[in-house]
Amino acid sequence: MFFRLQVLIAAAGLLVSSITTCAAGNVLVEAESFRDKGGWKVDQQFADIMGSYFLLAHGMGRAVENAKTTLSFPTKGVYYLWVRTRNWAPGKWDAPGRFQVVVDGKTVDSVLGTNPGWSWQSAGKVKISGTEVPIELKDLTGFDGRCDALFFSTDSQNVPPDDLTKLAAWRRQISGLPEVPSATVEFDVVIVGGGIAGCAAALAADKQGLKVALIHDRPLLGGNASSEVRVHTLGIYGKGETMLKGLDTKHWPNGSAKAIPDTTKRHKTMDAAKNVHQFLCWRAYDANTQHSRITSIDARQTESGEIKCFSAPVFIDCTGDGWIGYWAGAEFRYGRESSDTYAETWSKHGDKWSPKVADSRTMGSSLLWNSERAGAPVTFPEVPWAMDVAKGHAATSGEWYWEYSSNDKHQIDDAEEIRDHLLRAIYGSFSNAKKDPKNANTRLKWVGYLSGKRESLRLVGDYIYTMTDAAERRTFPDTVVEERREIDVHYQLEKSSFLSRALFYKTGGTYYIPFRSLYSKNIDNLMMAGRCFSCSHIGLGGPRVMKTTGQMGIATGYAAWLCKKYKTTPRGIYKAHIEELRGLIGY
Numbered sequence: 001m002f003f004r005l006q007v008l009i010a011a012a013g014l015l016v017s018s019i020t021t022c023a024a025g026n027v028l029v030e031a032e033s034f035r036d037k038g039g040w041k042v043d044q045q046f047a048d049i050m051g052s053y054f055l056l057a058h059g060m061g062r063a064v065e066n067a068k069t070t071l072s073f074p075t076k077g078v079y080y081l082w083v084r085t086r087n088w089a090p091g092k093w094d095a096p097g098r099f100q101v102v103v104d105g106k107t108v109d110s111v112l113g114t115n116p117g118w119s120w121q122s123a124g125k126v127k128i129s130g131t132e133v134p135i136e137l138k139d140l141t142g143f144d145g146r147c148d149a150l151f152f153s154t155d156s157q158n159v160p161p162d163d164l165t166k167l168a169a170w171r172r173q174i175s176g177l178p179e180v181p182s183a184t185v186e187f188d189v190v191i192v193g194g195g196i197a198g199c200a201a202a203l204a205a206d207k208q209g210l211k212v213a214l215i216h217d218r219p220l221l222g223g224n225a226s227s228e229v230r231v232h233t234l235g236i237y238g239k240g241e242t243m244l245k246g247l248d249t250k251h252w253p254n255g256s257a258k259a260i261p262d263t264t265k266r267h268k269t270m271d272a273a274k275n276v277h278q279f280l281c282w283r284a285y286d287a288n289t290q291h292s293r294i295t296s297i298d299a300r301q302t303e304s305g306e307i308k309c310f311s312a313p314v315f316i317d318c319t320g321d322g323w324i325g326y327w328a329g330a331e332f333r334y335g336r337e338s339s340d341t342y343a344e345t346w347s348k349h350g351d352k353w354s355p356k357v358a359d360s361r362t363m364g365s366s367l368l369w370n371s372e373r374a375g376a377p378v379t380f381p382e383v384p385w386a387m388d389v390a391k392g393h394a395a396t397s398g399e400w401y402w403e404y405s406s407n408d409k410h411q412i413d414d415a416e417e418i419r420d421h422l423l424r425a426i427y428g429s430f431s432n433a434k435k436d437p438k439n440a441n442t443r444l445k446w447v448g449y450l451s452g453k454r455e456s457l458r459l460v461g462d463y464i465y466t467m468t469d470a471a472e473r474r475t476f477p478d479t480v481v482e483e484r485r486e487i488d489v490h491y492q493l494e495k496s497s498f499l500s501r502a503l504f505y506k507t508g509g510t511y512y513i514p515f516r517s518l519y520s521k522n523i524d525n526l527m528m529a530g531r532c533f534s535c536s537h538i539g540l541g542g543p544r545v546m547k548t549t550g551q552m553g554i555a556t557g558y559a560a561w562l563c564k565k566y567k568t569t570p571r572g573i574y575k576a577h578i579e580e581l582r583g584l585i586g587y
């Protein structure tokens with residue numbers, strides 16, 4: 001099952017075409033390409049699984065402003081309308097994310113977002129009386145309605161397919177878009193993922209004068225530290241203080257709006273790096289390989305649908321999820337190793353720390369959120385669809401421990417369900433809190449909708465970093481990163497499906513990470529920095545914080561320059577030029 005859908009979609013060569021197409025009585029428009037998004041957000045997180053980017057009406061319980069665009073129709077007349085959408089919390093209640101379509105100023109009767117699972121929902125017949133027609137999406141609830149695309153056809157039998165492989169082929173055929181990018185752009189290094197690791201890698205490569213592509217699927221840089229997710233950066237600077245101070249955050253409470261100025265600072269830092277070509281709102285969706293080398297990466301703009309091929313002699317995977325490695329066929333790990341695999345037992349905590357038998361459990365994903373006091377009483381709608389998750393829990397804000405992981409939920413395959421589970425936990429718990437008169441004036445201030453992830457794929461390098469390395473504070477001839485914080489891994493509380501607890505193992509001092517954990521064992525020109533570096537589940541527990549992942553980024557960015565200088569691979573750097581790399585870092 002793991003990544004099954006993604007493979008099918010990638011094989012079909014198309015995740016989504018974010019454009020409007022019209023031909024022979026058919027008009028297809030991708031919601032994320034709407035000219036004016038109103039209060040709807042572009043959600044790119046699950047494209048590799050459900051097949052597309054889409055618009056999300058994330059209004060925290062208040063209907064968001066209409067999204068608007070204008071469509072060209074080939075002819076006037078009666079059209080049948082289908083909308084690809086999803087009821088994200090089906091049950092014996094009204095669907096939470098309901099919306100309607102407005103055509104030429106008239107609201108179409110059908111209420112959408114009411115069918116379970118991603119599918120084309122019929123909105124019935126609409127009369128088109130011009131060739132340039134305004135279309136709007138009208139949110140009815142503010143509770144995360146979602147719209148992927150609208151399809152108008154003069155033929156009532158022309159129902160678009162739901163099957164993902166067929167849908168990808170259908171989209172390609174109806175839009176007439178090329179299967180592969182027609183343009184290739186060349187760089188010295190291509191970095192995918194603009195979290196702290198990706199930004200730091202780009203800064204180090206920039207400093208050495210490399211022509212850098214930084215491909216990132218959001219408008220804002222920083223990954224979990226950005227103002228879209230709002231996690232503050234922890235860890236030590238190691239030798240990377242100068243660069244990391246331009247990227248990190250102050251120590252505000254997670255979820256705080258103080259993430260906004262830190263995000264501005266980060267963008268200023270990155271904009272000053274003149275060799276870094278930022279491709280913001282571009283999501284990589286495939287890696288092209290020859291033998292054991294990546295030749296290029298394909299990426300798609302998340303609103304216009306434009307596709308480009310990025311080539312370079314060396315690539316750095318900073319996606320957190322290890323996507324580039326996965327597409328290239330890099331060896332990877334997922335889940336918890338058995339405690340005897342790397343002698344990672346901590347008897348005090350037994351299975352909660354490390355299981356006797358390996359399993360597919362990971363640390364979970366989180367949505368941070370908070371509320372504020374208004375000057376007068378504020379109502380909050382009933383949320384019956386949230387209550388079987390929230391149960392009796394009442395809260396007015398959520399910290400890092402609002403976390404969902406489960407052995408039968410995969411952090412990538414089930415990512416949308418995990419995110420939605422957290423939304424239900426938040427809205428249900430807030431609804432419970434609102435029943436207390438002391439919260440009469442309390443209203444939601446900010447709720448994240450981008451999952452903050454902690455763990456999914458870990459790409460395998462020449463060295464797998466483990467608990468023993470941290471606990472014994474082993475030194476390495478190829479040390480390029482250092483850290484002091486405890487090894488901290490989480491487990492789900494039995495009494496709750498959305499609250500976790502952390503276990504902290506003190507290492508007693510500084511521990512070190514070797515360069516061999518930052519390049520792939522079997523893909524010759526692939527490095528990785530961030531939470532997808534080469535480690536065991538417990539090995540990830542300490543260095544997963546963002547100043548440490550930033551140090552990893554710096555090491556890989558400098559290594560990319562040495563790869564160019566000596567026309568060699570990352571392993572070649574380890575074998576012949578490791579002292580030069582360490583010298584560049586500051587050792």
Ligand SMILES: Cc1cc2nc3c(=O)[nH]c(=O)nc-3n(C[C@H](O)[C@H](O)[C@H](O)COP(=O)(O)OP(=O)(O)OC[C@H]3O[C@@H](n4cnc5c(N)ncnc54)[C@H](O)[C@@H]3O)c2cc1C
Binds near residue numbers: 282530
């Ligand atoms: C709730 C929570 C609390 C935490 N607490 C702390 C803390 O207090 N301090 C701390 O330092 N760390 C904390 N962590 C851990 C830390 O945030 C993560 O380990 C860290 O973000 C990993 O960094 P990264 O760069 O690997 O990934 P990310 O920060 O996830 O960045 C990767 C980026 O790549 C982008 N991307 C992914 N795929 C693609 C693609 N195909 N194409 C283009 N772009 C792509 C993503 O949108 C993402 O923004 C916490 C994590 C969570 C979830």
